[in-house]
Amino acid sequence: MRELTGQDLREIGLLKHYRIIRRWVAKKTNLNHADIELLIYFDCLGEFRKRDFEDGTLIYSWDNRRWNRLLKDGWIVKYRGFTGSRSDKSYSLYKISLQMKNIIQQMYRIMLGKEDIPTSKRRNPAMKRISYSDKTLAAAIGKVNSDKTR
Numbered sequence: 001m002r003e004l005t006g007q008d009l010r011e012i013g014l015l016k017h018y019r020i021i022r023r024w025v026a027k028k029t030n031l032n033h034a035d036i037e038l039l040i041y042f043d044c045l046g047e048f049r050k051r052d053f054e055d056g057t058l059i060y061s062w063d064n065r066r067w068n069r070l071l072k073d074g075w076i077v078k079y080r081g082f083t084g085s086r087s088d089k090s091y092s093l094y095k096i097s098l099q100m101k102n103i104i105q106q107m108y109r110i111m112l113g114k115e116d117i118p119t120s121k122r123r124n125p126a127m128k129r130i131s132y133s134d135k136t137l138a139a140a141i142g143k144v145n146s147d148k149t150r
Contacts, residue, residue, distance in 0.1 A: 014111055017144045021110050023137055024117055025103060027126045034060040039075060039096050043104050047079055047093045075100050113150040117141045
């Protein structure tokens with residue numbers, strides 16, 4: 001298997017439109033940017049514990065409700081739980097939900113140019129163009145979709 005270098009990533013333009021794609025996912029899922037990046041990190045880990053979550057959030061803005069919100073909204077699901085004493089609960093394993101896995105895979109396909117960002121109002125709330133930020137995001141999405149070098 002060939003080793004990827006920084007030059008290879010630059011040539012394929014992997015991160016060229018990452019910011020626009022991340023803004024689209026944030027609009028679609030009602031998650032903030034830190035939550036999306038954290039869930040991408042957990043997708044790379046596979047299974048994780050709450051302690052891994054605490055370590056992963058060290059560089060993000062402080063949000064003491066993040067864990068409970070992601071768990072309650074179904075972005076993180078319990079993979080294997082432990083019953084018993086309180087200390088056993090810290091060993092429960094979690095993973096990101098199938099829905100979030102699919103969204104992350106779609107992000108990768110869009111970054112690689114295999115798929116376009118949806119432009120229908122039903123699949124993309126930014127296309128309703130209600131606010132100024134929606135209008136600018138919709139224009140940027142149009143440019144990303146028309147860029148065939150990504």
